[in-house]
Amino acid sequence: MTSTTERSVPKMDFTNAEAGSRTFPDSTARNYNYFVPAKRKQSHYEDVTVEVQPDPRHYLAQGWLYGFADGRGGYPLEWTALKAWGQDRPVPERYPGSGGKGYDWPAHGWHEFRDPNEEWELTFFRYNSNVERQVNANIDTARETKAFEQWNPNWVAFVEQHVGAWMHVEQGLGLYVFANANRRAPTNMHNNAIAVNSMHRIRFAQDLALYNLTLSEEIEGFDGSAHVKTWNEDPAWQGVRRVSEQLTGIDDWAEAMFATNIVFEPLIGELFRSQLVQQAAPGNGDFVTPTVVGAGEFDFATRDLRWTTAMFDLLTRDREFADHNKAQIAQWLSVWVPRCLSAARELQPLWSQPDLRPPRFEDGLDRVKNRFEGILAGLDIPTPKEISQ
Amino acid sequence: MSRQSVAKAHQKIQELAWEPLYHDPVSQYGTDYTFSKAQKKDPLKQVLRSYFPMQEEKDHRVYGAADGAIRGNMFRQVQERWLEWQKLFLSIIPLPEISAARAMPLLFRTVPNPELHNGQAIQMIDEVRHSTIQQNLKRLYMNNYVDPAGFNSSLRNFQNDYCGTIGRQFAEGFITGDAITAASIYLTIVAETAFTNTLFVAMPAEAAANGDYLLPTVFHSVQSDESRHISNGYATLLMALADEGNHALLERDLRYAWWNNHRVVDAAIGTFIEYGTKDRRKDRESYAEMWRRWIYDDYYRSYLVPLEKYGLVIPHDLIEESWNQIWNKGYVHEVAQFFCTGWLANYWRMDPMTDTDFEWFEYKYPGWYDKYGAWWENYARLSMPHGNKPIVFEDVDYQYPNRCWTCMVPCLVREDMVMAEIDGVTRTYCHEACRWTDVEAFRPTYMGRETPSMGRLTGNREWETLYHGWNWADVVSDMGYVRDDGKTLVAQPHLDLDPTKMWTLDHLRSCPPLLSPNVLLNEMSTDEKQAFHANYVRGGPAGRPAPAEAV
Ligand SMILES: [Fe+2]
Ligand SMILES: [Fe+2]
Numbered sequence: 001m002t003s004t005t006e007r008s009v010p011k012m013d014f015t016n017a018e019a020g021s022r023t024f025p026d027s028t029a030r031n032y033n034y035f036v037p038a039k040r041k042q043s044h045y046e047d048v049t050v051e052v053q054p055d056p057r058h059y060l061a062q063g064w065l066y067g068f069a070d071g072r073g074g075y076p077l078e079w080t081a082l083k084a085w086g087q088d089r090p091v092p093e094r095y096p097g098s099g100g101k102g103y104d105w106p107a108h109g110w111h112e113f114r115d116p117n118e119e120w121e122l123t124f125f126r127y128n129s130n131v132e133r134q135v136n137a138n139i140d141t142a143r144e145t146k147a148f149e150q151w152n153p154n155w156v157a158f159v160e161q162h163v164g165a166w167m168h169v170e171q172g173l174g175l176y177v178f179a180n181a182n183r184r185a186p187t188n189m190h191n192n193a194i195a196v197n198s199m200h201r202i203r204f205a206q207d208l209a210l211y212n213l214t215l216s217e218e219i220e221g222f223d224g225s226a227h228v229k230t231w232n233e234d235p236a237w238q239g240v241r242r243v244s245e246q247l248t249g250i251d252d253w254a255e256a257m258f259a260t261n262i263v264f265e266p267l268i269g270e271l272f273r274s275q276l277v278q279q280a281a282p283g284n285g286d287f288v289t290p291t292v293v294g295a296g297e298f299d300f301a302t303r304d305l306r307w308t309t310a311m312f313d314l315l316t317r318d319r320e321f322a323d324h325n326k327a328q329i330a331q332w333l334s335v336w337v338p339r340c341l342s343a344a345r346e347l348q349p350l351w352s353q354p355d356l357r358p359p360r361f362e363d364g365l366d367r368v369k370n371r372f373e374g375i376l377a378g379l380d381i382p383t384p385k386e387i388s389q
Numbered sequence: 390m391s392r393q394s395v396a397k398a399h400q401k402i403q404e405l406a407w408e409p410l411y412h413d414p415v416s417q418y419g420t421d422y423t424f425s426k427a428q429k430k431d432p433l434k435q436v437l438r439s440y441f442p443m444q445e446e447k448d449h450r451v452y453g454a455a456d457g458a459i460r461g462n463m464f465r466q467v468q469e470r471w472l473e474w475q476k477l478f479l480s481i482i483p484l485p486e487i488s489a490a491r492a493m494p495l496l497f498r499t500v501p502n503p504e505l506h507n508g509q510a511i512q513m514i515d516e517v518r519h520s521t522i523q524q525n526l527k528r529l530y531m532n533n534y535v536d537p538a539g540f541n542s543s544l545r546n547f548q549n550d551y552c553g554t555i556g557r558q559f560a561e562g563f564i565t566g567d568a569i570t571a572a573s574i575y576l577t578i579v580a581e582t583a584f585t586n587t588l589f590v591a592m593p594a595e596a597a598a599n600g601d602y603l604l605p606t607v608f609h610s611v612q613s614d615e616s617r618h619i620s621n622g623y624a625t626l627l628m629a630l631a632d633e634g635n636h637a638l639l640e641r642d643l644r645y646a647w648w649n650n651h652r653v654v655d656a657a658i659g660t661f662i663e664y665g666t667k668d669r670r671k672d673r674e675s676y677a678e679m680w681r682r683w684i685y686d687d688y689y690r691s692y693l694v695p696l697e698k699y700g701l702v703i704p705h706d707l708i709e710e711s712w713n714q715i716w717n718k719g720y721v722h723e724v725a726q727f728f729c730t731g732w733l734a735n736y737w738r739m740d741p742m743t744d745t746d747f748e749w750f751e752y753k754y755p756g757w758y759d760k761y762g763a764w765w766e767n768y769a770r771l772s773m774p775h776g777n778k779p780i781v782f783e784d785v786d787y788q789y790p791n792r793c794w795t796c797m798v799p800c801l802v803r804e805d806m807v808m809a810e811i812d813g814v815t816r817t818y819c820h821e822a823c824r825w826t827d828v829e830a831f832r833p834t835y836m837g838r839e840t841p842s843m844g845r846l847t848g849n850r851e852w853e854t855l856y857h858g859w860n861w862a863d864v865v866s867d868m869g870y871v872r873d874d875g876k877t878l879v880a881q882p883h884l885d886l887d888p889t890k891m892w893t894l895d896h897l898r899s900c901p902p903l904l905s906p907n908v909l910l911n912e913m914s915t916d917e918k919q920a921f922h923a924n925y926v927r928g929g930p931a932g933r934p935a936p937a938e939a940v
Pocket of ligand 1: 486516611
């Protein structure tokens with residue numbers, strides 16, 4: 001015998017509440033209508049990103065509601081010395097009977113920036129999961145095929161110390177330059193791109209750390225803690241460390257982005273990764289490290305540099321402040337180019353450590369200087385004289 | 390996945406943390422808290438190698454469900470009453486989410502433990518996930534639900550609407566002021582640990598009961614990240630408690646954060662769940678019942694109280710008072726009634742209540758009908774433009790309330806209204822706790838001690854004041870709450886989409902101008918203000934003006 005007790009469940013109604021079931025004002029108005037898309041049609045990326053972070057110059061009628069102790073709230077434009085057109089117009093004043101309207105979209109040039117990588121959560125997790133899967137598969141295959149046995153002792157030492165040391169650069173900059181800056185830029189488009197960049201670096205740092213762990217398990221005598229000692233004590237690395245720390249000390253968020261992605265990355269990051277590790281590894285029997293390091297290199301060269309140049313390109317060609325911005329950037333270059341070049345030169349002893357030598361340090365440095373000048377030229381910024389030092 | 394155990398991998402990545410030898414990182418945020426450095430463990434134990442695929446897998450489920458909902462014509466059975474309120478909710482919530490991402494670096498320098506930073510960076514990207522996945526859900530509603538108005542103008546409206554402004558505290562409070570007050574106590578200890586349960590668990594259940602299973606899919610996915618964030622907050626809280634000197638600040642911040650969250654979240658979510666639903670089964674939980682379970686029992690009794698032994702001073706009185714507001718003083722009912730009174734200043738359609746609704750309210754909240762029934766009958770009667778004006782202009786025994794200067798919800802529980810004069814201007818507050826927040830907590834000194842890092846309450850905090858003296862048709866045009874025929878309002882006090890039954894700017898043109906209660910108050914003499922206050926606190930419930938004084 002069965003007994004049934006009536007379960008309490010919500011009852012479903014046929015409501016006919018689907019698009020197109022009725023015609024009335026706005027019944028076909030199916031676009032976010034509070035911003036002007038960068039191209040003819042608004043993109044999915046724009047829809048999920050634009051105007052989430054408000055601006056009192058647009059619609060924020062009641063202004064920022066909470067401030068720091070000095071009364072400033074939100075995302076002050078003065079948090080960088082660079083300027084975008086229209087920003088010197090005052091925030092519209094609101095007072096009894098003033099109404100709430102601000103300037104027409106976009107009100108000032110900062111809102112014209114779009115991340116060319118169009119990153120939002122779906123693209124972000126898809127991409128980074130794929131990278132992780134690929135990196136893991138490469139390492140697993142190497143382990144199964146005993147690929148690490150090919151490595152000569154000097155190369156083992158090179159990887160444990162120097163490839164290992166690089167993880168600290170990624171971690172430190174990922175957290176204290178990029179994650180830090182995601183609070184500071186004036187629009188949601190900037191800050192999301194910065195947050196994504198931050199995670200690329202932290203992911204790469206972890207990839208290197210976990211690769212290091214695998215190597216300590218697979219290679220007899222591989223010292224899994226040597227990277228810490230190298231980062232703390234090896235004189236060749238102290239220049240890189242010093243300039244990394246200086247980067248974390250920058251107050252101006254755009255300067256931090258510029259100094260890191262436009263100056264430091266080509267002159268030091270690519271010098272180390274592309275001109276040294278990627279060139280030296282195959283000759284020393286290592287086909288695995290380049291795939292791990294290559295994943296990080298690919299992030300920078302294709303994604304992180306791409307959004308960075310897109311952002312600075314708007315600023316150096318700004319219809320109102322191009323000259324102001326270029327002068328400011330020139331001043332930044334005069335600080336960061338010498339710092340990065342001297343740190344790069346301090347790395348030079350690394351070039352003589354592998355048994356089978358990579359191409360000469362000077363040639364590598366010339367190559368990255370050329371690339372650096374090319375990036376600047378693309379931004380309409382003249383080559384700074386400091387580069388010839 | 391690699392054979393390396395997660396524990397081993399996690400231990401390895403601890404080697405990544407390093408401290409500067411040559412130059413300190415920039416210090417951009419202040420706190421009046423002090424932390425002494427102690428070895429701490431990363432509370433998250435999350436390695437990106439497993440984190441990314443885990444999140445991707447969660448995405449697969451969310452986007453799979455989204456495709457299924459469209460193919461399965463979910464919108465044929467979605468309740469419009471419910472989805473209309475989502476126009477408000479989904480315009481608010483992406484900003485708090487992204488603000489939580491922005492808040493993380495406030496903790497980098499103020500809490501001197503690099504072990505915690507890894508977890509904070511993961512929370513940052515979790516919050517980017519939440520913000521964009523919610524924008525995407527709203528986009529899907531805009532594309533597939535019968536009435537896109539209000540979704541299509543979502544972020545403009547959120548930013549200039551007073552309901553949006555109330556909600557915006559739940560974002561700006563995370564990112565400004567004292568770094569610990571904001572990013573730790575207000576954000577993680579109170580907003581995430583206490584109130585996300587009602588946002589992301591209770592509300593989705595109600596959505597499902599109204600035919601919408603996408604909102605639960607998205608918000609449960611969001612909520613599954615929340616336990617990590619709660620661990621972040623807990624680790625910081627324990628460190629703060631370790632220093633006696635922080636205890637007074639913790640007490641202050643818990644009081645402010647608790648009360649503000651109660652005022653803001655209970656107003657909004659309470660209204661959605663009680664007045665945005667068609668599910669009137671007697672055995673479904675009311676908001677009060679949910680609150681008692683999720684917030685009172687799970688958060689207050691199980692999470693907060695055990696912290697008392699570490700020296701945390703818990704605002705027992707304010708927690709009991711919040712319950713008193715919800716259960717005895719009808720806080721949620723007062724708010725819903727106010728939202729509907731001011732329907733024309735908003736951007737969604739607000740369905741009248743029916744006899745079925747009345748019966749449910751009376752069952753769940755005995756005495757409801759005597760207080761609110763007549764007003765809701767008037768609301769239904771006045772919902773279409775048949776020679777009458779919108780309800781706010783009609784005589785329905787309702788006194789338009791003054792705004793609370795702190796939480797910006799009006800002073801709806803009339804007997805609790807207090808006033809204070811600040812910089813020569815009289816402000817009104819919905820409750821003593823809101824007066825205290827403005828007058829005592831958000832100040833550069835607190836109980837005789839210097840608090841130079843404490844934030845400030847800023848902005849034009851009374852919406853009505855911006856439009857003082859304006860014709861309502863101009864107000865609504867200025868805010869942009871007009872449909873594409875140039876005259877029909879986005880908001881309507883009913884769900885009928887027949888254009889002949891919808892209110893237009895023309896109907897508003899002949900209405901009296903908008904007058905700011907605060908401007909009027911400040912035009913009064915001191916004696917008049919006192920009399921006004923004495924009268925105001927005798928008003929209510931349900932917004933009734935004070936009865937004439939017996940002679
Ligand atoms: Fe979140
Ligand atoms: Fe209040």
